[in-house]
Amino acid sequence: MSETPLSETPLSETPLSIRAEALDARDTEDGLGKLRDRFSLPPGLVYLDGNSLGALPAAVPGRVADVVAREWGELLIRSWDESGWWTAPERIGDRIAPLVGAAPGRIVVGDSTSVNLFKALVGAARLAAATTDGGRDELLVDATTFPTDGYIAASAARMTGLKVVPVEPAAVPAALGPRTAAVLLNHVDYRTGRLHDLPGLTAAIRAAGALSVWDLCHSAGALPVDLEEHGVDLAVGCTYKYLNGGPGSPAYLYVAGRHQAGFDSPLPGWNSHADPFAMTPGYVPADGARRGRVGTPDILSMLALEAALDVWEGVSVADVRRKSLALTDFFLECVEAYVPGGKVETVTPAAHAERGSQVSLRTENASAVMRELIARGVVGDFRAPDVLRFGFTPLYVGFADAERAARTLGHIYG
Incomplete structure (x- = not known):
């Protein structure tokens, strides 16, 4: 996979939504974007709460059904040995x-x-x-x-x-x-x-x-x-x-x-x-x-x-980290562009060496703002008393998700 940070794109003069589309296309071609198909996510939902509960991997329901019906239902106690329990x-x-x-x-x-x-x-x-x-x-x-x-x-x-x-x-x-x-x-x-x-x-x-x-x-x-x-x-x-x-x-x-x-x-x-x-x-x-x-x-x-x-399978944690930083950089750029000045304060460090894979924003009425975001199809979470948390899971979150989340937040304040 490419060593070039995904946020370094020659499309910086285009609207943010178009940049997001181009970044996602590039990431699907030679990055982690293709892995989104490994997850079951509701269509149209922007899910930025993977730092609380990760999305459902598509293979899990079938595996659990097999464990229940065959390994437990048919093999019963033999599964401790025969199924490797x-x-x-x-x-x-x-x-x-x-x-x-x-x-x-x-x-x-x-x-x-x-x-x-x-x-x-x-x-x-x-x-x-x-x-x-x-x-x-x-x-x-x-x-x-x-x-x-x-x-x-x-x-x-x-x-x-x-x-x-x-x-x-x-x-x-x-x-x-x-x-x-x-x-x-x-x-x-x-x-x-x-x-x-x-x-x-x-x-x-x-x-x-x-x-x-x-x-x-x-x-x-x-x-x-x-x-x-x-x-x-x-x-x-x-x-x-x-x-x-x-x-x-x-x-x-x-x-x-x-x-x-x-x-x-x-x-x-x-x-x-x-x-x-x-x-x-x-x-x-x-x-x-x-x-x-x-x-x-x-x-x-x-x-x-x-x-x-x-x-x-086949995923490098280093690639995950590169995309995580690119996503959070892009989200912060979109927040700055879409959210009226003075409405939110970024409490997550700007320096990559000091940033995990989430962005936290401080704002008034944070609980109500998060409820409205969720009602509009953008799921993050709230931490008392005044923090909005957005978790970026690079295996299934894309740049269009980041852009839409920031744009929706801007609409709430608009």
Whole structure:
């Protein structure tokens, strides 16, 4: 695919709608535009809420029907072996691994993001206690984090005797010290779309002798993460946003290879036992990613996710990132052209190095504005008290979608 950013077009003097059409035509010919056919989307709808719930991959309904009717209905319990149900958490983890720059055997799929975050934070605290002199009693937590992450961090801290220290991501290097056990950070801020410096912050955390725990919910599937390259210790993420796994699809837990033997999960279920069917009273943890399992996997959601991941066949995350930046650049240009001055304020950073795959705009009456956008066929979402969020999923969002969304927003204010 072309290395030239899609926003660099010689058609800059033409109307924005014509430019959008030309960009989409080019992207369909030699970019990601052709992948839209891999999804089922209502005709005429501009869907810019993939950062909350990804669109339905076209192959998923048939796969789920087969799982229900044949694997469950006919094979019944035999499907744990014959249909590969038992190995699904690790198998699907290996499907996600290349999308986040992880090696095989590092990711297990199952449970929710919150449950996996609890495992990761308690596991990080126990790793820190086992590998240091015991003087590390602080858990630094992203002060702008998604609320549930904060709740989970507070509970994990109570369990492990740590003290939660809220800190802005940019201030983490200065806040690190000999008392820091672990640091929880979001790769992309869910409100503003700001992309935080995972490589630099991870390096600083490692240099301070602490462990990094990253929440990838708003970055995995939208931009490169490169967990192994940057030495991340632990990470979690959901699969229903940019990975399009469906509502409530299972989340995942990443544990770096160097930590797997010492990872002590606070939820040691029978599924993570070294010999789960022996049913012994004593717990012996399994090797590798299986150590992150707990109870019986949610097979229907798990296999729907596996089918959803087929849309990534032949897709480069680098190409996804290029299109994401081109789309968000173009949307911001259209907003500036269509929306009367002073009506909205862009809170997403302009710099590509600091931008995820969403654009957030601050405005008065944001809830009412979003309801009107949705009524006019443009679906984004609202975050209290005054933020409009627009998520750009490059596998199915095009430049005409971006232009129409901005033009519709301008009409509302017009």
